[in-house]
Structure formats: C-alpha cells, structure tokens
Amino acid sequence: MPYPENSLETVFEEASVQLRKQLPFVLYRKPGADQLLGIFQGNRDVNLITDFTKRGFVFAPFNTAQGVVVLQPDKRVSAVLPSMVDDGTETGRATLVEDASAKGAYLKKVHMCIEEIKKGTIRKVVFSRRIHVKTGKSAFSIFEKSLNLYPNAFCYLFYHPQVGTWLGATPETLLRVEGQHLETVSLAGTSAAQTPKWKNKEFDEQQMVTDFIATALSDKTSELIISETSTVKAGKLWHLQTRFVGELRGHVPLRDVVTALHPTPAVCGLPRDKAKTLIERHEGYDRAYYTGFLGELNLHHAGSMEFYVNLRCMQLTGDEAMLYVGGGLTGASDPMVEWQETQNKSRTMLRLL
Numbered sequence: 001m002p003y004p005e006n007s008l009e010t011v012f013e014e015a016s017v018q019l020r021k022q023l024p025f026v027l028y029r030k031p032g033a034d035q036l037l038g039i040f041q042g043n044r045d046v047n048l049i050t051d052f053t054k055r056g057f058v059f060a061p062f063n064t065a066q067g068v069v070v071l072q073p074d075k076r077v078s079a080v081l082p083s084m085v086d087d088g089t090e091t092g093r094a095t096l097v098e099d100a101s102a103k104g105a106y107l108k109k110v111h112m113c114i115e116e117i118k119k120g121t122i123r124k125v126v127f128s129r130r131i132h133v134k135t136g137k138s139a140f141s142i143f144e145k146s147l148n149l150y151p152n153a154f155c156y157l158f159y160h161p162q163v164g165t166w167l168g169a170t171p172e173t174l175l176r177v178e179g180q181h182l183e184t185v186s187l188a189g190t191s192a193a194q195t196p197k198w199k200n201k202e203f204d205e206q207q208m209v210t211d212f213i214a215t216a217l218s219d220k221t222s223e224l225i226i227s228e229t230s231t232v233k234a235g236k237l238w239h240l241q242t243r244f245v246g247e248l249r250g251h252v253p254l255r256d257v258v259t260a261l262h263p264t265p266a267v268c269g270l271p272r273d274k275a276k277t278l279i280e281r282h283e284g285y286d287r288a289y290y291t292g293f294l295g296e297l298n299l300h301h302a303g304s305m306e307f308y309v310n311l312r313c314m315q316l317t318g319d320e321a322m323l324y325v326g327g328g329l330t331g332a333s334d335p336m337v338e339w340q341e342t343q344n345k346s347r348t349m350l351r352l353l
C-alpha cells in the first residue's frame with residue numbers, strides 16, 4: 001500500500017484532528033530520510049501482539065510482559081521534508097536545573113549498583129532516572145524541532161489515548177529485517193567531549209553488548225558479519241558502535257529474533273535477568289516505554305520490520321514532559337561521571353522544549 005504524499009502542514013493538520021478525536025497515530029522519520037511517514041488508527045483499540053505476524057507500527061515497553069502495542073495502519077500518510085540540518089541553535093527555553101536531592105538519590109543508587117556488580121554476579125546494569133520538566137510547547141512543534149536537530153536519528157511522535165503521548169529521537173536500531181537479510185547494531189559507551197577519548201570502561205561495556213548480540217544471533221543467522229567498532233555521533237554525544245549484518249536462517253520467526261535481542265545489555269545489563277531484577281527493584285519507577293522498542297512491522301511485506309530502541313525520549317502529559325535517561329554501569333564506573341552522563345543525555349530532549 002503506497003503512502004499518499006502531502007505537505008508537512010497537511011500531515012500535521014490531519015494528525016491534530018486525530019489527536020482531538022483521541023484516535024491513535026504515529027508520525028516518524030527514519031534516520032537520514034527526507035520523508036515523514038504517518039500511520040493513523042481508526043479506532044481506540046489497544047491491539048496487543050506476541051508473535052510479530054500482524055502489520056502496523058509496534059510500540060513496546062521495556063518489560064514486554066506489560067503488552068506490546070501495534071497501531072493498525074488504517075490510514076497511511078507521508079510528506080516530503082525540507083532538507084534538515086543541525087545548525088546547533090539552542091532555542092529551547094527549558095534549562096537543566098541541578099536538583100540536589102535527585103542527584104543525591106541517584107548517586108546513592110548508582111553506588112549501590114556498582115557495589116552489587118563488584119560482588120561478582122552482575123557484570124553490567126543500565127540504570128536510569130526521570131526528569132520532570134514543564135513545557136508550554138505543543139507536541140507537534142517539539143516533534144518538528146527534533147526533525148531539524150537530529151537528522152540522523154529515528155524521530156517519532158506517538159499517541160494513543162490508552163498508552164499516552166511519547167516523543168523521541170533515538171540513535172539505536174534494535175533490528176532491521178528485509179526478506180532474509182538482517183541488520184542490527186551494538187551501541188554503548190558515551191562521550192560528550194569535542195573529540196572522544198575512550199577508556200577501557202566504555203570499550204568493555206560496549207563489547208559486552210557486541211558479545212551478547214553475537215551469541216543471540218548465532219543460531220538464528222548464517223553469514224553473520226560483525227564490523228569493526230567505530231565512533232558515531234548522536235546529537236551532541238558520541239557512542240561506540242559495531243554493526244551486524246547477516247542472513248536469517250529459513251523459518252526463524254521474527255518473534256524469536258526480537259526475544260533473543262530485547263532487552264540487550266545496551267539498555268538492561270548482564271546477565272539479563274539479574275540486571276532486570278536490579279533495575280525493577282531499585283530504579284523506583286516503571287520505565288514503561290523508555291528502553292522498549294518501536295517501528296514498522298510487516299508494512300512492506302510479510303517478514304519485514306524496522307525496530308528502534310526507545311531512547312532519548314519523553315512522555316508528554318498536558319504541559320509536562322517526563323524525560324528518561326540512563327547509562328551503563330560496570331565495576332569501573334564512577335558515580336559522578338555516570339550522573340554527568342545522564343545530564344548530558346537529557347540535553348537531547350531538553351533542547352526541544
């Protein structure tokens with residue numbers, strides 16, 4: 001089914017009508033693309049999936065047991081975007097206030113996690129926090145700004161009356177499958193320096209993700225090619241990235257690949273179950289869709305998908321935004337450096353507000 005082409009204003013107008021009628025929709029732009037795509041659902045049903053055989057736009061929480069939502073593609077829209085460049089302007093009015101009590105609480109928990117890691121049963125845990133910000137801006141203007149500032153991210157605006165309004169600009173692909181061809185990445189390690197100087201801590205935490213993905217895919221793919229690790233830019237931050245390209249073995253269901261990958265140690269930890277328990281016990285809130293995944297499912301043909309990890313994102317409620325930021329902890333972590341990393345990551349969304 002082709003996407004009828006419109007102007008950006010028309011698509012935003014149509015999406016505003018959906019919003020007023022409290023009908024679900026998603027608008028998104030793939031990394032580097034010049035096209036905005038949209039999927040509109042004609043009713044308020046919450047469609048949950050477990051087997052990844054339906055068509056639509058998937059929106060999955062970190063804890064997939066809470067229910068993986070798929071928007072039915074009752075109507076599709078698209079618009080050609082003007083060329084987008086990150087000119088670095090900081091027009092956002094929201095500023096990053098250092099909240100002393102939030103900082104103290106976070107440092108304490110991070111310290112506790114590092115101590116837990118040092119005991120030897122956990123190697124890595126990705127710990128996160130939330131930042132509450134007031135904003136007078138509409139979801140559409142925040143989203144439009146994300147398109148301008150982050151041309152290489154997967155930018156989206158998702159709305160469902162039962163799920164909420166979420167918006168993000170993520171640098172991380174979870175999984176892309178086209179026919180038997182499969183691609184993913186291992187992304188971890190963060191630097192806000194002009195020129196990053198990676199330490200062993202970052203190489204180690206990223207290598208854990210790479211090894212995990214290689215193992216997860218080993219029995220599901222043939223000819224798995226793992227790239228050299230390189231430095232990639234995401235907004236004003238740098239990360240370490242390794243790319244995976246392979247061929248899915250015949251008849252491996254998409255569900256098995258997704259379940260093997262999600263959540264990777266880029267957002268959860270190692271061993272996965274122990275890290276997840278630590279997160280659920282100590283973060284102190286439900287991550288909901290932060291560090292879940294989202295994207296197209298079987299929209300082009302059966303067995304095709306393009307999922308991204310829901311990072312650098314926020315939930316919008318009225319004139320309030322809840323930002324989510326985290327980072328990987330290992331035995332070599334310094335709590336103050338980890339705090340600063342979450343501050344730096346929060347700027348990706350704060351710049352839009």
Ligand SMILES: C=C(O[C@@H]1C=C(C(=O)O)C=C[C@H]1O)C(=O)O
Pocket residue numbers: 126128172187188189190239266267311312324325326327328329345
């Ligand atoms: C967890 C986040 O990011 C993830 C964690 C990273 C890290 O620990 O360095 C880097 C990129 C992402 O895989 C986040 O942005 O909230």
